[in-house]
Amino acid sequence: MPPRSPLSPSSPPSPSSRDVVVAALRAAGCVFAEDEARLLLGAARTPDELAALVDRRVTGEPLELVLGWAEFAGRRITVSPGVFVPRRRTEFLVEQALAQAPDASVVVDLCCGSGAVGVALAAALGGIELHAADVDPAAVRCARRNIAGAGGHVHRGDLFEALPGHLRGRVDILAANVPYVPTAEVGLLPAEAREHEPLVALDGGTDGLDVLRRVAAGATDWLAPGGCLLVETSEHQAEAALEAFTAGGLTARPAVSEELYAVVVIGTRGTRRGRV
Incomplete structure (x- = not known):
């Protein structure tokens, strides 16, 4: 010790x-x-x-939990015990979302954890309709504290089951920072993650892509024409993730940041509409 x-x-x-x-x-x-x-x-x-x-x-104990906040995309995000701590590499997902849909008006932060991604997107876009969702009650409580300032709404439930029906077919940006660590590799994570962050936010199943596949399969029902789904994954999982996006009816491509060691798979549906 x-x-x-x-x-x-x-x-x-x-x-x-x-x-x-x-x-x-x-x-x-x-x-x-x-x-x-x-x-x-x-x-x-x-x-x-x-x-x-x-x-x-x-x-x-992770420094962010000791302090009670984590820095993400230039903002302080409240974090609490039992909640996934946002990583700096996930800022790349935010950057890609803004580049893909700079006129987005409806944003969903799925598997939201602390709500960091949703807060960052709302701050950059301004005046959007923001929703976030997570299956973990501790994450939902934490996200509500963060997203309240952005005028957003946080829902508890399993992926799309958590979302209100009126969002179906209207989402411009669907950001899903899903768990993607293969089950057998969870034990290899740093102790800070293994011992202080929820398993549901880390364990992505046998090959790490179980949740990603479920999100990709259901995304087109929720995306607006031209809307985009963005999911963080690892370099060696990117090809399989692209296949899952394509199988879900999305036009998919990868984006890579060598500086942040980040890989984001981006999928789009149809032709973009203008912001209302």
Whole structure:
């Protein structure tokens, strides 16, 4: 087990606090100890709070959960225990969605987790009708806190079953950050993910594409003419994902970001309509 923080709850603040925090984080194996120390020091209002935050971090809790927020697409997204932490690589999915449908007026964030993707799209597009959905009640509670500011709606349920019927055939952007880790590889994930994030947000079935196939198969019923489905996957899964999109009646192509190590499969339906 990683060492606990050497900070005592009764220790008064001192100029050496930062050095003590950095040393504790380094001993626990935190690669970006200096950056994390700055964030933890900024979050703590008292020495007691600082000691508690550092203890949580050095015993393996993800930094974002310790802080209560994650940075995503230039915004702070609230995250809470038991909720998938948005990754920076998923910003590429947002970028691709905006490039594909810059005039989108109806957006759905499926498998929304914290709602980070929906919030980022709403901020960039402005004035849209935003819906998000997840099967996990903890994710739904967290997403509601984030999406409320964007005037969006969050629904609980299994994929499309969660969505209100009036969205059928109207969705311009369907962003689905589905789980895509093969079941046999979940145990190989970093401990931060294995121990602190929900399995339903990680495990994508035997080859990692079970949920992706279900989304691709049902997407055309919900997409507007010219609407697009975007799903993040891995490089070695991209070909099979493209096949699933094509089987679902979508015109599909991959997009790759070498900088973010991100692969997004994009599927479109028909001819785009203008924004109303």
